[in-house]
Amino acid sequence: MKTRKMMLRTAGAALGAGALAWLAVGGGTSFVSTQERPAAMAVVAEAGPGYAIEDFGYPNADRILVERGITLKRGDGHITLADCGSATDLLEVWSRANDKICFRVTGIAGYLSLEIPSVFAVKGNSYSATVDMTTGTEEKSFDVNKNAWTSVGESADDQGRDFMLMEIRTSK
Known part of the structure; x- marks a missing residue:
């Protein structure tokens, strides 16, 4: 009870x-x-729920364009803009318009679409890399040497024309 x-x-x-x-x-x-x-x-x-659609657009691209004059379009997140003194094993891009620009590469493979004018050299890192460039209507691809300097753009062109870097692709 x-x-x-x-x-x-x-x-x-x-x-x-x-x-x-x-x-x-x-x-x-x-x-x-x-x-x-x-x-x-x-x-x-x-x-109804909203939709999250990944467009692979580069984060803060507008701010980077204003501050550094680099157009970062889209990528897979495995090639990212880095402070050149922040780490070792960075991919270095040399441009007459922007001096030295560095990229951190991660993962097994990477892709970045961008626009950097007047590129003349790239220093590779431990990844295999290919850069696609344009001058006028002509497109050229350059294989970048691992851990060494590679002449690209005007320094590799027999006419010394100005080239714009358009894509970087990397693989382990």
Whole structure:
């Protein structure tokens, strides 16, 4: 009998606490239709979930363009702009317009689409790398030597034309 009274008291206390919580959260308001519901109380699910679509656009590209004059378009995240003094084994791009620009390379393979004008040399790192460049309507690809300097663009062109770096691709 004592156990039964104890159980009833516990159940009653739980129901009372639940009712108080319901009143506190609901504010004692009654149910209303969606037409009568204030905008602040609109159910989020009625609008449907948003979509997260990865466009592989380079983060903060607008700021980097203004600050450094480099157009970083898109990539897979395995080739990222780096401070040249921040680490070893960086890929270095030399440009008459921007001096030295460094990139950190990670993963098994990497891709970055960008625009750096007047590129004339690239110092490779421990990855195999290929850079695609344009001059006017002509496109050229250059294989970059691992851990060594590679002449690209105007320094590798018999006419000494100005080249724009357009893509970097790396692999381990």
